Amino acid sequence: MRAHSLIDRVQREQRAQYESSVRGGGGPPRRVIAVTPTYVRTFQTLHLTGLTHSLMLAPYDLTWIVVEAGGKTEETANFIASSGLETIHVGYDERMPSDWEGRHRMEAAMRLHALRLVREKKLDGIVVFTDDSNMHSMELFDEIQSVKWVGAIAIGILAHSVNLEADLAKEENKEEGFSPIPIQGPACNSSNQLAGWHTFNSLPYMEKSAQYVGDRATVLPRKVEWAGFVINSRLVWKEEDRPEWVRDLDEAGEIGSPLDLLNDESFVEPLGNCGRKVLAWWLRVEARGDSKFPRGWVINPPLEITVPAKRTPWPDAPPESDNAEKRPSKGGRTSRSRQGSRGTLTKESQDSEVTGTGSNVEER
Helix, strand or coil: CHHHHHHHHHHHHHHHHHHHHHCCCCCCCCCEEEEEEECCCCCHHHHHHHHHHHHHHCCCCEEEEEEEECCCCHHHHHHHHCCCCEEEEEEECCCCCCEHHHHHHHHHHHHHHHHHHHHHHCCCCEEEECCCCCEECCHHHHHHHHCCCEEECEEEECCCCHHHHHHHHHHHHHCCCCCCCCEEEEEECCCCCEEEEECCCCHHHHHHECCECCCCCECCCCCCCHHHEEEEHHHHCCCCCCCCCECCCCCCCCCCCHHHHECCHHHCEECHHHHCCEEEEECCCCCCCCCCCCHHHCCCCCCCCCCCCCCCCCCCCCCHHHHHHCHHHHHHHHHHHHHHHHHCCCHHHHHHHHHHHHHHHHHC
16 A cells, blocks of 8 residues: 555656746646537537546546536436536527538537536636537646646548549649648748638538538538647736737627637747647538437437346246256265275375374374
């Protein structure tokens, strides 16, 4: 136990030193404020399960703001409560549209609703936009600790379709400047300063992209996805010392991404080795809109038997007790045979057995 205590202490000290180096040596770790728009659907539990475990593993104090389209439901409330995380669950009156374009706009509005909650409650920390279907590296939570105001990370765009591989090869050959790398993130110069953006080229997918949720086609991201940015929560507070290059939430008009909150993009801080390291992955996989699933994925009442098990205990099977009564006869034969074999021992063997037994007694 002492060794385990020493190892635990060393690991905690190493962790503290690492966190201090990430923050530049100043101040305690900052709270992570995760913002997630969601709604009840077939794959909601699937997506939220992965996200919940990622947030539970984050080694920092964390507040999870869940904005639910169509209003708060008991199903979502029960799920996020089971995580044990500090959560703020709020409803959003409008229902989620069935088309992808409408859903993108709706999710942006839901994130802004969460940012207004951050402003009203004056939550202090780093806001990260964790969509329920995205995947996140644990390094992400370390990297964002160093952000002063606005940070940008590289995210992988998982939008490729096998049917479009040939089309992509053609586009790469004929289109100047075409990049097949499915990445969105900051692009830096030789001095590791932000020089521009690498965005996902959706042109090859436009004609075959999904229009409605559940379509068997490629779902395209926005030009700039929210998941690729983190912001200091004080950026949305109504404070006099807020930077002049930041727009007010209520005065910025339609906001499609965090970049729309800025008057000057040069203040964005590239993270993850200046965008060279992918820290999150954007993915949209959904079931058909008319698919059926049990409420909360809880099976109640129990499932009906459609295929009987191979070893079903049928009513006419003989009881096990009958078989058990026949077993002693086999043991009886064995004991008699052993007794018979003992009877054939020579007298010398019997003497040696007695002597050996006596020696054991003496040793005791």
